[in-house]
Amino acid sequence: MVISGPSNRERRTVKRILMMTLLLGLMSPAACESLWPGQETPANEIKLAGHINATETDLAFQVPGRIEAISPEAGEEVKAGQVVAKLDDQVFRHEVDAAQGAWDEADATPGPKKLKDAGLRQAKAALELARLRLSYATLISPVGGLVLARSANPGELAAVGTTIITLGDLDHVWFEGYLPERDLGKVSYGQKAAITIDGTPGKEYSGAISFISPKAEFTPKTVETYRERVTMVYRVRIKVPNPQRVLKVGMPAEAVISLAKP
Template identity: 50%
Template sequence: MMSRRRLGFGALAVVLAAGALLLWTPTRQLLFGTAQAPRTVVVSGNIEAHQSVLSFTNVQAPIIDLPFDEGKSVAAGTVLARVDDGFYRQQLQIDLAALDVARQQIAVSQSNLAAAQNTVLSDRLDLAEKKRDLERDAQQLKVGAVSRQTYDQALTAAGQSAAALSRDQALVKVAVNNVGLAEASLKDAEAKVGLDRVTLSYTTLKAPFSGVLAVRQAELGELAGPGVAIFTLDDLDHVWLRAYLNEQDMGRVRLGEPASVTTDTYPGHVYHGRIGFIASQAEFTPKTVETHAERVTLVYRIRIDIDNPTHELLPGMPAQAEIALLRAGK
């Protein structure tokens, strides 16, 4: 009898415990929610940076100054190299002399124009006088006060004065054209001098942006010219990680999303980046991946922009990034 009673108490305790568990579980979920670890994806790739191969433009001469070697950090505008500029300075002096001649030619042409205009003014005064003489002689001829010969001489003088005026007016037009030609020659000379100054500036090679000289491809005395590489300049302040994202994860990442970047070179150091680019078209995994199964997988190229003020991250360095995946439907 006692055994049955104990067995009953035991069964009742089991039922009560099960009920309490059933009641506690929904209450806990209601209060705290279902525990779910955030999902992340890890992508691998290589660090890249903007690289610019620097060379001289529109000049060809021996290198006479090359003050920096590889690995040197330089600011934008720093002089990296110079070539012998003697020929280009001489050309500038020649064109400056031609510019001075063009300016003097304008002064001469303007003086000739002023003289021609004054001559026309004198011709008009002379013609007016000759016309008055002719009119007076014509009146006196009617009353017999002057001879026919005197009248004819006055008529000829008036005609000659009119012809002289026409000739000098034509010379004024010529002088005006000469001034125009002189002004055009001056503009041409000024343009040549301006081009000479620009060309002369090309004999100095300056850094177009702040960065690190990754490669030096020239030496003193070598002949530099268009297309002949002198330096390769890397912008290490702003680098990025080129990586690839699997097709199934594409819908769960967004532009601007943060990413944690790490490298084997600096273990434990986390670099903060953001997704700056996601390709719009899929491609096969790059051939650098070893297994064929992974190479035939469709992936999307992404770029993770990383600030690199200490220049620890260098182009070509392997790195990996951890990206938190968004929940489905977001």
């Protein structure tokens, strides 16, 4: 039996494979990524996937009670200083009346001046506390914003500190994403970026980097990157003007950070 060696064609094929393997081994990871469909990123920009976020304010009562009224619905606008909810304040009014009666009695009771003054001070403090608790039965928003969520209804019991309404400032939003450690030295505060969302294909929203986390963290499981998944990342925020309120909280988005040309 005669065993022949590899043909010339087979030799050339093996040689090409070896050359390609060597070439890929010498190339940087970023350069290799550009060979694969869907992963191509120009050298003068960084692509990030993330979501839109905004400053949220949780409104809650400072005293417990049964909700008598709550006005705004989700999606409605609230102004700073607006009354958004009220508790049944009958108990608090009784407290004020009782404290006022105690102060009147202390004022009318004869006795040594020193003791009387001490009694009046104590009665006054109790009266002021009762009036303060009564004022807490009315929930007033300290800021303006859009109602993102309403988690209570009239007739329900409200506990101290339990969120009743969540407001969001949609006029000033930001993109939040995670920057691979290898790209950290390429970005800085104020650097320009373009934000895109699926809802308005082809439209870009201009922004600038407003925050770069000083602390590295492991890549969150929910993060999708355009490059090979990395181990350590830095959270970044890109501030985006949103006068038309097209960008919503939680909306998936993509950011392209422009880099200076080498």
